[in-house]
Amino acid sequence: xxxxxxxxxxxxxxxxxxxxxxxxxxxxxxxxxxxxxxxxxxxxxxxxxxxxxxxxxxxxxxxxxxxxxxxxxxxxxxxxxxxxxxxxxxxxxxxxxxxxxxxxxxxxxxxxxxxxxxxxxxxxxxxxxxxxxxxxxxxxxxxxxxxxxxxxxxxxxxxxxxxxxxxxxx
Amino acid sequence: xxxxxxxxxxxxxxxxxxxxxxxxxxxxxxxxxxxxxxxxxxxxxxxxxxxxxxxxxxxxxxxxxxxxxxxxxxxxxxxxxxxxxxxxxxxxxxxxxxxxxxxxxxxxxxxxxxxxxxxxxxxxxxxxxxxxxxxxxxxxxxxxxxxxxxxxxxxxxxxxxxxxxxxxxxxxxxxxxxxxxxxxxxxxxxx
Numbered sequence: 001x002x003x004x005x006x007x008x009x010x011x012x013x014x015x016x017x018x019x020x021x022x023x024x025x026x027x028x029x030x031x032x033x034x035x036x037x038x039x040x041x042x043x044x045x046x047x048x049x050x051x052x053x054x055x056x057x058x059x060x061x062x063x064x065x066x067x068x069x070x071x072x073x074x075x076x077x078x079x080x081x082x083x084x085x086x087x088x089x090x091x092x093x094x095x096x097x098x099x100x101x102x103x104x105x106x107x108x109x110x111x112x113x114x115x116x117x118x119x120x121x122x123x124x125x126x127x128x129x130x131x132x133x134x135x136x137x138x139x140x141x142x143x144x145x146x147x148x149x150x151x152x153x154x155x156x157x158x159x160x161x162x163x164x165x166x167x168x169x170x
Numbered sequence: 171x172x173x174x175x176x177x178x179x180x181x182x183x184x185x186x187x188x189x190x191x192x193x194x195x196x197x198x199x200x201x202x203x204x205x206x207x208x209x210x211x212x213x214x215x216x217x218x219x220x221x222x223x224x225x226x227x228x229x230x231x232x233x234x235x236x237x238x239x240x241x242x243x244x245x246x247x248x249x250x251x252x253x254x255x256x257x258x259x260x261x262x263x264x265x266x267x268x269x270x271x272x273x274x275x276x277x278x279x280x281x282x283x284x285x286x287x288x289x290x291x292x293x294x295x296x297x298x299x300x301x302x303x304x305x306x307x308x309x310x311x312x313x314x315x316x317x318x319x320x321x322x323x324x325x326x327x328x329x330x331x332x333x334x335x336x337x338x339x340x341x342x343x344x345x346x347x348x349x350x351x352x353x354x355x356x357x358x359x360x361x
Contacts, residue, residue: 045344057196061200065196066192
């Protein structure tokens with residue numbers, strides 16, 4: 001009976017006049033019944049495409065996509081915040097660092113031992129830095145990002161910026 | 171939680187909620203875009219761009235429409251733009267890439283005699299004879315199973331236009347299939 005009905009409505013499916021509920025039934029039957037499939041393809045070869053399966057995405061690819069999208073969203077937010085402070089070059093540098101690091105490992109700038117901070121940019125001598133304690137320029141709770149400014153008291157035009165793990169205090 | 175609840179949370183700045191939406195919908199969107207572009211890898215780029223664009227426009231999302239339809243609209247428009255920007259040389263270069271489009275019930279009945287790799291190549295090449303709009307309408311309607319009204323919403327056109335795209339697409343595919351790949355037709359049709 002199902003096959004008989006199926007064969008009667010092949011034309012209306014192809015003509016786009018079949019109601020939506022019956023289209024779903026038609027497509028299911030097309031996939032499941034080899035005899036009706038033979039008949040349907042004889043009448044309309046392009047029905048071949050209606051048999052393409054609705055496969056879900058591969059979990060690894062989906063997860064990689066989610067990580068890439070969310071990483072970009074966070075990066076954009078950081079760039080916007082830095083741009084608002086009218087230091088576009090800093091935003092670019094920060095974005096580059098975020099991309100490179102992947103949010104995984106941040107090294108600290110000072111403190112000695114294995115936690116010794118590594119300067120992102122070549123900075124002034126320690127003695128100069130000690131004259132002007134660093135100030136926090138941008139704080140992003142939850143992002144693992146903090147931007148510090150080191151200013152030299154004798155040279156107001158010079159400033160050096162670092163991005164470090166906020167969990168590690170300077 | 172349903173999509174709307176996740177969206178409301180994301181609108182308030184909950185990025186984990188948005189990540190949940192990305193995980194839930196990226197597979198389906200990728201499948202549709204890959205079929206439109208006939209390119210798996212490029213489709214992932216488009217999917218990422220679509221989700222970024224959706225995030226930026228989340229405040230403008232109208233809950234009257236399903237999130238899937240809204241997302242498909244963004245993704246399909248990006249895919250159509252990409253198709254239009256490809257040069258003919260690029261299109262030729264793309265032939266034979268890794269687009270995956272498997273048939274169900276392999277080994278039984280007409281149209282499924284070839285293994286999925288062969289079928290993939292055939293279908294990929296056939297879809298290239300269609301215009302971007304025809305290709306999108308046909309993929310969304312015939313392969314993804316969207317309703318005509320949904321396809322019209324995705325493509326930003328009328329239901330009548332969608333039916334016309336489907337009609338033209340089916341006509342072109344029928345002709346190409348018979349001319350270039352008769353082995354995929356039922357035995358009685360091969361001549």
